[in-house]
Amino acid sequence: MTAATDIGFIEMRISKVVGLAPAEDETYEYVVLDEVSGDRHLLIQIGHAESFSLAASLNGMRWGRPMTYQFMAALLHSIGGRVRQVRLDRLVAGAYAATVEVEGPLGVELVDARSSDALNLVALVDAPVFVAPGVWQDCARRQEADSTEATMMQRALAADSMTIRRLDPPADP
Numbered sequence: 358m359t360a361a362t363d364i365g366f367i368e369m370r371i372s373k374v375v376g377l378a379p380a381e382d383e384t385y386e387y388v389v390l391d392e393v394s395g396d397r398h399l400l401i402q403i404g405h406a407e408s409f410s411l412a413a414s415l416n417g418m419r420w421g422r423p424m425t426y427q428f429m430a431a432l433l434h435s436i437g438g439r440v441r442q443v444r445l446d447r448l449v450a451g452a453y454a455a456t457v458e459v460e461g462p463l464g465v466e467l468v469d470a471r472s473s474d475a476l477n478l479v480a481l482v483d484a485p486v487f488v489a490p491g492v493w494q495d496c497a498r499r500q501e502a503d504s505t506e507a508t509m510m511q512r513a514l515a516a517d518s519m520t521i522r523r524l525d526p527p528a529d530p
Contacts, residue, residue, distance in 0.1 A: 366444060368393040371480060373518035374403075376414040377509060387513040388476055390486065399445070399488055399496050400510045401453055408474035412519040414480040424478040433482075437462050440484040443475045445492050453492055462472035 369390040377385045386408035388402065390399040403411070411414055423431060436460030447454050455475035457468040470478075479486055500510045 365490045366446075367395075367397070367490070367493055369399055369486050369488050371411070371415065371486070372398070374408050374415060375513040375516040376408060376519045377512055377516060379509070380510075385509045385513070386519075387510070388473070389488075389513060390476075390488070397493070398514060399493060400500070400513055401445075401472055401476075401496075402506075402509075403473040403476075407477060408519065409521060411473070411477050413521040414477065415518070416521050418521055426474075426481055429478055430481040431437060433459065433461075440464065440478060440482045442485045442487060443470075443479050444487045444489065445472050446473075446487075446489040447495055448492065448495060 369392055372389045372391040375387045375389060377387075379385070382407070385402060386405060387400050388408065388411060390401075392398070410424060413424075414426065420427065436458055441458040441460050444456045444458070445453050446456050454474040455470045455472045457470050457475050457478065459466050459468055460482050475484070478484075500507055
């Protein structure tokens with residue numbers, strides 16, 4: 358099988374999840390990926406639920422019962438499967454899409470996924486992430502544009518990671 362890096366894919370790792378609120382009724386949440394052997398960054402705007410879950414996983418948060426992505430990882434493991442890699446490999450309707458390469462009892466399968474779902478799974482199973490040159494170029498173009506999106510992406514790069522933690526229960530009176 359041809360390795361992703363053999364065809365120009367860039368290996369990246371999840372760096373942080375950032376939430377920005379430039380106005381009271383406006384929020385932007387991004388996952389930032391860092392190039393493994395370089396200094397480039399890929400930013401992907403993701404939904405609130407996905408950013409919350411990813412930030413919680415990156416912060417080592419534990420739940421009493423498995424949440425969706427923990428369930429997915431446990432289910433895959435229970436059938437003897439593993440995620441070999443995730444490739445952010447194309448744009449679909451302006452959003453980055455992923456292919457999850459899964460190895461299991463029936464061999465290797467390629468599974469289509471939203472990038473935010475694939476990255477949430479990667480945070481739990483420690484698989485490598487590769488980005489296609491076209492996805493990388495699209496992100497670079499978006500960052501360089503003169504737009505609100507470019508401004509928010511630059512703020513996301515400079516922002517601190519989102520922190521998710523439990524509140525201590527109130528003390529008894």
